[in-house]
Amino acid sequence: MIAILCGDNDFLRSRELSKLVAEFVQQNSDIALEKLDGEEATSNQMRGALQSLPFLAPAKMVVLNKPSAQKDWAENIADILKDIPETTQAIIVEPKIDKRLSYYKTLKKQPGFKEFNDVDANNLPLWASDYASQQGGELKAADARLLIDRIGPNQQMLASEIDKLLNFSPQINRSSIEQLTDPMPRSTVFELLEAAFTGKIARALELYQEQRAQKVEPQAIIAMLAWQLHVLATIAAGQGQGADQIAKTAKLNPFVVRKSQGLAKNLGLSRIRQLVDDLLNLDIKLKSTNIDADEALKLYLITIANI
Numbered sequence: 693m694i695a696i697l698c699g700d701n702d703f704l705r706s707r708e709l710s711k712l713v714a715e716f717v718q719q720n721s722d723i724a725l726e727k728l729d730g731e732e733a734t735s736n737q738m739r740g741a742l743q744s745l746p747f748l749a750p751a752k753m754v755v756l757n758k759p760s761a762q763k764d765w766a767e768n769i770a771d772i773l774k775d776i777p778e779t780t781q782a783i784i785v786e787p788k789i790d791k792r793l794s795y796y797k798t799l800k801k802q803p804g805f806k807e808f809n810d811v812d813a814n815n816l817p818l819w820a821s822d823y824a825s826q827q828g829g830e831l832k833a834a835d836a837r838l839l840i841d842r843i844g845p846n847q848q849m850l851a852s853e854i855d856k857l858l859n860f861s862p863q864i865n866r867s868s869i870e871q872l873t874d875p876m877p878r879s880t881v882f883e884l885l886e887a888a889f890t891g892k893i894a895r896a897l898e899l900y901q902e903q904r905a906q907k908v909e910p911q912a913i914i915a916m917l918a919w920q921l922h923v924l925a926t927i928a929a930g931q932g933q934g935a936d937q938i939a940k941t942a943k944l945n946p947f948v949v950r951k952s953q954g955l956a957k958n959l960g961l962s963r964i965r966q967l968v969d970d971l972l973n974l975d976i977k978l979k980s981t982n983i984d985a986d987e988a989l990k991l992y993l994i995t996i997a998n999i
Contacts, residue, residue, distance in 0.1 A: 693781045694773060696799045698789050699808035703847035705787065708806065709755070712783060716753045724749035730759035738765060742776050753781040760786060766795040773802070811847065813935070813947035816840055820850055829858040835866055842875040845947035874906075881916040886955055888996040896993045910985035914975055921971065923948060925964045927956035967996065 695712060697705050717725060726741050733741075738759055746752035760766040776782050789796050799805055811819050817836035824831035831839070831854065843849055853873055857864045860872055875883075880899055887896040903913055927949060930938040935953060939946040956964070974992055978985050 693804060694776060694802055695781075695783045695804040695806070696786070696802055697783065697806055697808065698786045698796075698799070699806075700787060701808040701810050701847060702787070703851055704808040705785070706848070708808065709783065709785060713753065713755065716751075716781060720749050720751055720753075723747070724752045725755070726752065727755045727757070728759075729757045730761035730765065733762075735759075735762040735764040735768075738762070739772055739775070742772070742780055742782055745777070746779050751779050751781060753783065755783045755785065757785045758787070759784060760789065760795055766793070769795055769798050773798070810845070810945070813845065813945070813950050816845055816847075816850075816947060819847070820854065823851060824854050824858065824864060827855065827858055829854075829862040829864060831857075831864040835864060835869060838866055839864075839869050839873065840947070841951070842869065842873050844876045845945055881913065881920055882951065884993070885917065885920055885996070888993045889955060889959065891997050893994055893997045896997065897990060900990060900993060904986065910978070910989055911975075913989060914971065914978075917971055918968075918975075920952075921964060921968050923952050924956040924959060925961065925968065927953055928959065928961040928964055931957075931961075970995070 697708055699705055713725065724746050728738050728741055730738065738754075738756055741754045741756075744752075765772065784799065786799070789799075817833050817840060820836040820839060821831045821833055824836075839853065840850065843853055854864065857868055857872055860868055880903060884896055884899040884903070887893075887899060900913070904910075923944060926942045926944065927938055930941070933941075935949040936946055938944070939949045942949075959967075970992065974988055977983060978988060
């Protein structure tokens, strides 16, 4: 058996890998399980692991993580797959793979090929609710959206946070989410910018102080502000395109694009450019002169609110 697990959805890909490994170990033993990382093992070492006979077991399993990191492996993949004996169960894990290459096309022809992509942003709250239900709990759609807004769209992280919340109570609600989860810095920075752009100076400064209380340094906040402005500029430049198309072209998460579309539309590209220039000048001043970083950043937020 040859299983190929591709795609950037870490949660689904890792769950499938764990399932295959658990089934094999249950039927055989972990002594017959071998794991190699393509960023450390050579192509010859990986081929040798696949072609060697099992020891003290009727079969063996070889898990190869990112084997294409070795150029020779990718170039000879067709021959490698042909030479795998029936006594070996091979699992090839490729989180990031260029679909234009012959390597991808060869793997895709295999019966055991599976590709795990991120869940569409529109379906993510439903997935979160279903996941909570599968674990014996309850998470309503509105509360699922709140959780996603706080910690982001990564399914692995969402599943971990849902598990934690369910240990507290089988019914996840707004109160438990706000009490037991910490908002991701980028999510908070989006709220910070949104508050500033809508003239809510007190709220913007409150969110800034929350970031500093969490030991997030001013330079890190500037970096996150720059990232958020980059997202807004990308969306504004792609006016007329759908969120999925913008996300695909700019290699952004569709959830992030959808969340920022309204703000980008209200600001417009020229205003976003001015904000980028102002932030760049602020960054240069902080690195070249002796000024109070906190006060300078607060002034930047107040300036935004007064534009």
